[in-house]
Amino acid sequence: MNVQATTQALPPSMMKTALYALTLMVLVMASTGDADAEDHVVTQSNMSFSTADLTVKVGDTVSFSNRDSMAHNVYSLSDAKTFDLGSSAPNTSKKVTLDQPGVVDVECALHPSMRMKIKVTQ
């Protein structure tokens, strides 16, 4: 968007309004993250993650959706991302944002046979 070209043609009062609108837009974009960021859904069913390997970009999110009849957990102690999403009851979902490049080893603390890797690229 060519902001300068647009604002030059406006009278001062409208320009002030436009600047407020622009500031608001920037704040909204900052709070919602990169507009290109993608949400990847991984399901937990039959005591497994739906994929063993996933590649995402920095800024993407991964939603873990528990489709099992028991509670699960999702955590990682990897250098690239350390997080603990806590317990997920059946039919609930929890999300994590991957904000650094690297390999993230993900596991269910309750059921350590449930493992997967997320490769986070630039």
Added chain:
Amino acid sequence: MQPSMIPRLCVLSLFLVHAFSNAETTTAPTPPPHEWRLPDHVPYPDGNEPTPQRVELGRMLYFDKRLSRDGTTSCASCHDPAQGWSDGLATSRGLDGKTLPRASPTIINAAYNTIQMWDGRKASLEDQAMGPMDSPDEMATDFDKLMALLGRDATYRAAFQAAYPDAPIDKLLIAKAIASFERTVVARNAPFDRWLAGDVTAMTVQQQRGFQIFVDPNTGNCAVCHRAPLFTDNGFHNIGLSSFGREGADPGRFAHKPIAVLKGAFKTPTLRNIAETAPYFHDGSAATLMDVVEHYARGGDVKTHLSPNLKTGPLTQQDKDDLVAFMQALSSPIPAPISAASTRVSHLPVAGK
């Protein structure tokens, strides 16, 4: 009542009697039996197929007290075949009679576990076998002394040569042999197994009722963790034992994986031959199977960090009696003397190997 209805009512009552009596003796297992059948073949890792020679060497080592520093303790001291391959104590005794902090887990069907020890710090049977030998509180093995002993003992030299030809005798080889022996300690012929295989009389009606409560998520909900077919999810749960409320409580799995839900969490044990391995829980705090059922029925005692899967529905006294009766149907005779020929092994991936 009209006379013409009498024969019809007689037929109906006979039908109902027949239906109910059949229901008591021929109830089909639910969920489908195949889910609960123990896999036919015992997994083993690359490079350690449990041949008869390896199993025999492992058996010799397993029962040999000279493996411990002071010659008083063998693997069998805490994993005794006569005590359900555990030791009958609330928590084990180590070197010099020291009381250890946890109960001795049975090694029955440990071959199938994807993770070993109460806190999961060992990945395979090979890793696990070295644990007590390396521990200064347990066997505290003097490996220099042990290697000298094994090297000069003609019987051991021949057994190692037969089991692992031309391989140097070292800690790894000892661990591999003991693990090979442990892979023969398999329980697969309980009344429950025979019932699953189609013998409808193998379990009593009460035991069959107990199984239904065991798997019902709205009542017993036991199978949420004691899952098919191993009666364990190879997972870790804080089950609300009162010992977790004490100062300096055993953190369990949390000591190795610092995740909140793992505070005071311990591995779900198998229930195979459970009637023979009292007392129960990692701290040995339950004397009987009924004590265990009562613990779950009241939802545990200390409820901080309780596993989110610990949810038992309302249980009547009859339900509790049925659950205990069912667990008593999980005991198999384990053949002795044990040999590789008596078990079925196959080369399948083992976690961590």
